[in-house]
Amino acid sequence: MRILVVNVNTTASITESIGEQAAGAASPGTEIVPLTPIFGAESVEGNYESYLAAIAVMETVKVYPGPFDAIIQAGYGEHGREGLQELFDVPVVDITEAAASTAQFLGRTYSVVTSLDRTVPLIEERLHVAGLSARCASVRASGMPVLDLERDPQAAVDAIAEEAARAVRDDRAEVICLGCGGMSGLTERVVERTGVPVVDGVTAAVTIAESLVRLGLTTSKVRTYAPPRPKAMTNWPPPVR
Numbered sequence: 549m550r551i552l553v554v555n556v557n558t559t560a561s562i563t564e565s566i567g568e569q570a571a572g573a574a575s576p577g578t579e580i581v582p583l584t585p586i587f588g589a590e591s592v593e594g595n596y597e598s599y600l601a602a603i604a605v606m607e608t609v610k611v612y613p614g615p616f617d618a619i620i621q622a623g624y625g626e627h628g629r630e631g632l633q634e635l636f637d638v639p640v641v642d643i644t645e646a647a648a649s650t651a652q653f654l655g656r657t658y659s660v661v662t663s664l665d666r667t668v669p670l671i672e673e674r675l676h677v678a679g680l681s682a683r684c685a686s687v688r689a690s691g692m693p694v695l696d697l698e699r700d701p702q703a704a705v706d707a708i709a710e711e712a713a714r715a716v717r718d719d720r721a722e723v724i725c726l727g728c729g730g731m732s733g734l735t736e737r738v739v740e741r742t743g744v745p746v747v748d749g750v751t752a753a754v755t756i757a758e759s760l761v762r763l764g765l766t767t768s769k770v771r772t773y774a775p776p777r778p779k780a781m782t783n784w785p786p787p788v789r
Contacts, residue, residue, distance in 0.1 A: 550579045550616045551757050552609060553750070555729065556592050556601040556623030559695065560584050562730050566622045566750055573751040575758055581616065583608055591694035592623055593664050602628025606635060607785060618757040620646075622729040622750055624662060625671035633773040639760040640767060643749030644671065647725040648680040650752040654745045655722030657685040659715035661708050661738075662727030663697075665689040671727055686719040687727065688712075697730045705734055709741035716742050723747060 553570045555563040567582030574580050585604035589597040605628050609619060618639045621629050629642040651658035660671055668687045675681040690707040697704045708731065715721040724738060724746045731748070738746045767773050 549577060549618075549758065549761055550581060550614070551618045551620060551754065551761075552581050552583055552612060552616050553620045553622050553754075554583045554605045554608060555585065556588070556598075556605060556621065556626050556628075557590055557694070558585055558588050558604075559590050562694075566729050569748065569750045570620070570622075570754050573754040578754075578758055580754070581612075583612065586611070592626060593667055593694060595670065598623075598626045598628075598670060601626055602631060606631050610635065617761045620750070620753045620757055622753070624660075624727045624729060624749060625667055625674045630773065633767045634776055637766045637769070639757055639765060641753040641757045641760070642674075642678075643729060643753045644674045644727075645678045645680060646753035646756050647727075647747045647749035648675055648678070648684065650756075651723040651725050651745070651747050652680070652683055654747070657683050657719075657721050658723040658725055658747075659685045659712070659719055659721035660687045660725045660727040661711045661715065662687060662689055663692055663694050663730075665691070667727075685721040686715055688715050688719075694728060694730050697728070705737050708734060709738050712738050712742050712746070716744055725749065 563582045563584040571580045585608045588601050588604040592598055592601045621642045624644050632640045671687050688711045690711045692704045692707050712724045726748050735746045735748050
């Protein structure tokens, strides 16, 4: 089984970290292929960058040369999952939805701890579209930009763990979801601080993707995710430099 794990930003070190987290969760015989978009922003923290990332992720997967069995979109609250489902028959798993759906097996309510406050509405909207918002106690921001997760990891861990503790104490959350692909690997430290289950979206997505492939399931093509209709595309795709 081969699973493509596509980072939504162009920072290669984050792709590497996400790939390592995914590989650690994969079963024997599952090959994890981490991909960095061929264009886009170094970090995705807003609507413009998210829409750009959606196109970049789709175009990156389209030119991948080998066969694959599933796709993981490794960006929290990002656009584009539906487009990938139109383009490909294989299961497509978004880490936002993977984390939230997994959390609902573990407690009555869950909270998401993400990076900047400006990304909170994007995550709330993605959870609503996916039908996963009813049991979401809160979406909280740690105040740490995505790239600071690497630049100052200790400060990032402290900020994320503090916000997670507040979600448990003040919002009555029973499970915490780490709301950024770049937070992969922080699970144990947040568990130590909060005492509740903590779900990493990348890990959850790998497990879900593997299960869908083993069940022989594919994306439905009868209506919503039918392939794009053939038509002329003006100046598309743009030249890759």
